Amino acid sequence: MQDKEVAQSFYSDKLKRAIHLLLFRRGKMPGAKEWELKEKLGKNFEQVIEQLNQLLSELDLEIKKVKESSSMETMQEREIRPGDMTRYFITLKGSLGLKEAKMIGWRIDNLAALAASIAYLLSKQGKAPRDDLERLLSNKFGKWKAVTLVDVFLRTGYLEEDDAGVTSIGWRTQSEVDLKALMTKMAEVKL
Amino acid sequence: MSEKKKVKRSSHASGRRELKEIVETCEAISERKFNPFFLDVRLGVDTLRQYFHFWETFADHCLDVHTLNRLSEVVRLQNTQLKFQSSMLYADPEFIARKVDRMSEKRLAEVFLQSWHPLSEREQLTEQTLSNAIDYWNALLPISARWKRREHIDSKQPSSASNDTLIGLGIRGEEFDQQLAKLLDELRDVYKSSGDVDYWSFVRRPEYQETVHRAYLVSFLVTYDYVKLHVHEAELSLVPTDQPSGKARPSAASFPIPIPRSD
Numbered sequence: 001m002q003d004k005e006v007a008q009s010f011y012s013d014k015l016k017r018a019i020h021l022l023l024f025r026r027g028k029m030p031g032a033k034e035w036e037l038k039e040k041l042g043k044n045f046e047q048v049i050e051q052l053n054q055l056l057s058e059l060d061l062e063i064k065k066v067k068e069s070s071s072m073e074t075m076q077e078r079e080i081r082p083g084d085m086t087r088y089f090i091t092l093k094g095s096l097g098l099k100e101a102k103m104i105g106w107r108i109d110n111l112a113a114l115a116a117s118i119a120y121l122l123s124k125q126g127k128a129p130r131d132d133l134e135r136l137l138s139n140k141f142g143k144w145k146a147v148t149l150v151d152v153f154l155r156t157g158y159l160e161e162d163d164a165g166v167t168s169i170g171w172r173t174q175s176e177v178d179l180k181a182l183m184t185k186m187a188e189v190k191l
Numbered sequence: 192m193s194e195k196k197k198v199k200r201s202s203h204a205s206g207r208r209e210l211k212e213i214v215e216t217c218e219a220i221s222e223r224k225f226n227p228f229f230l231d232v233r234l235g236v237d238t239l240r241q242y243f244h245f246w247e248t249f250a251d252h253c254l255d256v257h258t259l260n261r262l263s264e265v266v267r268l269q270n271t272q273l274k275f276q277s278s279m280l281y282a283d284p285e286f287i288a289r290k291v292d293r294m295s296e297k298r299l300a301e302v303f304l305q306s307w308h309p310l311s312e313r314e315q316l317t318e319q320t321l322s323n324a325i326d327y328w329n330a331l332l333p334i335s336a337r338w339k340r341r342e343h344i345d346s347k348q349p350s351s352a353s354n355d356t357l358i359g360l361g362i363r364g365e366e367f368d369q370q371l372a373k374l375l376d377e378l379r380d381v382y383k384s385s386g387d388v389d390y391w392s393f394v395r396r397p398e399y400q401e402t403v404h405r406a407y408l409v410s411f412l413v414t415y416d417y418v419k420l421h422v423h424e425a426e427l428s429l430v431p432t433d434q435p436s437g438k439a440r441p442s443a444a445s446f447p448i449p450i451p452r453s454d
Contacts, residue, residue: 091309091311092308101304108300111304112294123284127223140296147438177308180280182302182306186287
């Protein structure tokens with residue numbers, strides 16, 4: 001019984017360390033890399049993360065594991081490449097309503113443009129020339145706004161752009177958006 | 192003998208041309224301008240075979256290898272596309288574009304929200320932010336000195352904006368896009384007739400508000416590469432771009448231009 005208590009307190013200490021690593025931003029990107037977690041939490045870090053995930057699920061949060069890879073690769077290439085660096089994030093488990101999204105600083109038209117951009121890029125295997133994307137958005141939002149919106153999405157990490165002007169899905173979309181659900185919902189919408 | 196040479200030379204030239212065309216097509220496919228299946232890879236390989244025995248120089252062999260390399264990249268992209276089409280994420284780009292066009296902004300946002308799980312993070316003090324705060328604090332004047340400074344500034348109480356003000360700010364009235372297009376046309380006309388356009392003579396108008404508004408619009412045109420701003424010591428000139436990219440350059444720097452009221 002005493003042993004169990006000792007083990008639990010040791011474990012809660014690790015849980016605290018894990019939540020600090022995952023929640024507080026230290027570099028350019030939020031979350032923590034796998035090697036950081038391994039270094040700070042020990043070899044059994046996955047068990048610690050699992051336990052923390054159970055605690056967070058009660059708060060409608062979850063820990064997500066995302067593979068980091070170069071923006072030059074398409075979605076499928078990312079899946080087949082082994083040995084990628086892995087990053088862990090805390091994300092919302094459920095979803096937000098329109099009012100809640102507005103409260104955290106998102107405009108409806110910006111969300112709509114992001115949805116359109118991601119769906120379009122996915123339909124083009126995760127990559128498309130920036131001009132094509134801007135043309136798609138300008139039909140709905142006007143030319144100047146389309147350019148500004150793409151800039152915003154690039155700056156916030158939802159999209160990425162290479163030197164040749166090819167836009168692709170960014171790390172943030174990978175981490176935050178359930179791509180399959182998005183495409184399914186898009187297909188389901190009746191016009 | 193000379194006929195043979197001629198035939199060889201023409202095959203040599205046409206071979207090079209064909210290989211370059213294949214490379215260009217492959218490059219366009221890599222940049223996602225065309226579908227990977229747009230190119231018949233077998234035909235490309237046959238073309239390589241057809242001209243291989245004509246190659247003599249090192250450059251020709253390099254071109255041959257480069258073409259083969261590009262073709263293999265297209266095969267890789269074809270493979271990726273087939274895998275992608277068999278996945279759940281596949282949707283025809285035209286179909287998506289049509290949906291986006293027809294769906295209301297609200298509906299699009301709702302669809303997105305159902306699949307969006309935003310990141311959660313906390314911001315906190317770091318050594319750097321503390322150091323910045325100390326620098327700010329050390330440079331901050333005492334409140335009495337700051338109040339003294341404020342006393343010298345003539346300020347107005349906030350008032351409600353009239354319809355004219357809103358129109359003047361571009362919030363109401365003519366669409367912003369149209370205003371920009373109109374100003375760009377005006378600049379192009381001036382440039383055609385007299386070459387480089389002096390910034391101040393183009394921007395300045397009798398009314399101060401109008402001058403500021405034109406300067407504001409010009410700043411957009413410059414940022415998005417529709418117009419180039421040249422600075423020669425104290426002189427500023429504007430030149431419309433032949434083929435504007437319509438994008439803000441990542442390496443662009445801010446160039447503040449104060450607009451004095453007296454001018």
